[in-house]
Amino acid sequence: MTTISTSQQVEETRAEKTAARRVGRPYVHPYLGGILLGLVLFATFFLTGNGLGASGGMNRFVVWFEDIFAPGHVDRTAYLTSMAGGSTNPFDSWVVFVFVGLFVGGILSGQVFGRSQFKTESGPRTPARARWLFAFLGGSIMGYGARMARGCTSGQALSGGAVLSVGSWAFMFAVFAGGYAVAYFVRKLWN
Template identity: 25%
Template sequence: MSESAVRPSTALTLPTARIGGMTVCVVLLLALAWNAAAQPHGTLRLAESVPIGASLGAVLLLTEFGFAGAFRRVVTHGDVSAFRAHTVMLGVASALMIPMLSLGHVFGHALHGEATPIGVAFILGALLFGAGMQWGGGCASGTLFALGGGNARLLGTLLGFVVGSGIGAWSMGWFWTLPALPGVTVQALFGTWGGLAIQLAVLLAAFVAMRGSAIPRRLLIGGIALAVLNAATLVVIGKPWGETSAFALWGSKWAGALGFSPESWAYWLRPGFTGKLAAPVTLDVTSLMDASIVLGAVLAALASRRFDWRSRFSPRAWAMALLGGIAMGFGARLANGCNIGAYFSAISVGNVSGWVWMAAALAGSWIGVRLRGN
């Protein structure tokens, strides 16, 4: 659970206000889905990503399943209860997604789970992201769902995410020249079923080793639900859940509006990326899912009477939110993902890089907590 966890509130308890807000959320979600399918170059698969995103937002908010707080409690108090829930989530997701990837195609479209190279830039990015989680008040998913719950400070974190991701996209041409080992998956090393068995054995061993820490029921439910929804994401859009590539797109579009030339950056000259800058944001599946996560969280917060708009924070709190967002945004580009794409989804599809990211992000969280102070 992140620092920005949403708590039950008396705010917006009037039935008319709550029902009105919920209606607006539903209308906006329907509009996103309709637009994704109806606009030129839109597809039904794009539209299907909207309810998945909304479901992710609702699960994250209602169960308060987070990553920043889980990492912080490990490095500050040795509390691994939330991490134990992570092992359940990763085990269920791996059992679903690794066999899916072995099929190659589902419902006529390809499934992708490419391995990420592990090198200097990757480790630096994970360290930065880990520190940024402790400064910004949440991780990538935590920022989106807590913003949906009414925590306005996360607007500063989100702004920092976009700025940092844009800077990261601009600089990736140089960072890609740094030493790195080729990406590898457990499937490539041991075969589909051998790799899955080894990964599940490691997760089970970790689960048993942490048996002294009870898993809160809400986290157990949340972890299983997130695993199933990540598998659904893989089936629908052909790749596992990710969040921060959208921030790089938004930041690069902002840079273009300010007179820069992001279309010349190495990040956007890669195959499959060249047309993204010119295309509408509403055709970007990650952007659609991010927006849907926020709306799904708002809808869940209103339905459960947890929506609580909070905007009075100290200048230092706002500054730390912005700084944390910048660190996470930049770090996410260097590591090719965040706590979702580079950790949860990476491990779930067998990428060894996900384990390395976890270790480096824990170290970064330790550094971030100590630099943050009180």
């Protein structure tokens, strides 16, 4: 008969609790999630007079950072100066706080629901480097498109779609059509 010391039992209990904590809770039902998102969007319109959006806040952070290293460039470009540079404070914009709330809320949600972990999702024959490269490329294209469209999917599709903006609906149809069109060419990254 093997005797287990108290310290070994404590270590095993800690390991079991850690493993249990890492198991993610189930996702919320999609219809309930949609209703909750609609209520948040309504509350945002009602309380602030603005819709939801995140790319504008991220853009102001980037321009603020750029202004630290290349203030002359920022001050010569009207588009950039409207966000930072000169006497413009990028943190005076409501969208910066939406972005910060989105970022902090995502981290807290991941911790509370047991989904925070560092790993690279990819197909069995796709190296992690390739996955990172394509994720960076796709994110860059999406970020550029968000600035060209004057809003990200949350700003355009949710906020614009909620007020029945034709441009927002066209944007959302284009996002889905583009996603389906490109999916065929990148499917090998997942199998």
